[in-house]
Amino acid sequence: MPKKSREEIIWQPFNSLVPLNSLKKTIDKNKVKIPKPVLSPDQIKDLEEKILDSYYSKEEIIITYYREGFLYKVKAYIKYIDKLKKQLILSNGLIIYFKQVIAIS
Numbered sequence: 001m002p003k004k005s006r007e008e009i010i011w012q013p014f015n016s017l018v019p020l021n022s023l024k025k026t027i028d029k030n031k032v033k034i035p036k037p038v039l040s041p042d043q044i045k046d047l048e049e050k051i052l053d054s055y056y057s058k059e060e061i062i063i064t065y066y067r068e069g070f071l072y073k074v075k076a077y078i079k080y081i082d083k084l085k086k087q088l089i090l091s092n093g094l095i096i097y098f099k100q101v102i103a104i105s
Contacts, residue, residue, distance in 0.1 A: 033069025064103040
């Protein structure tokens with residue numbers, strides 16, 4: 001194995017900094033997470049009524065839901081309501097639990 005000069009060793013990249021980049025991205029992502037909004041019983045009742053109305057009228061709706069610290073919006077039809085598992089199955093294949101739903105428009 002040939003010896004390397006000091007200059008070649010100094011200018012080689014330092015690989016231990018690579019994992020720090022992924023750690024920094026994870027920390028930055030966790031900083032922007034929000035707590036789950038708390039809904040009153042009246043708001044929950046209104047959501048349930050809107051879900052049933054849109055299901056029976058086959059109307060496309062925009063659902064705002066909370067998952068792992070972030071709010072997401074999806075526009076779809078409600079394909080099926082699973083009362084046992086407490087989830088909505090949407091026309092685009094997405095499954096949303098009742099407790100994740102924040103708003104419907």
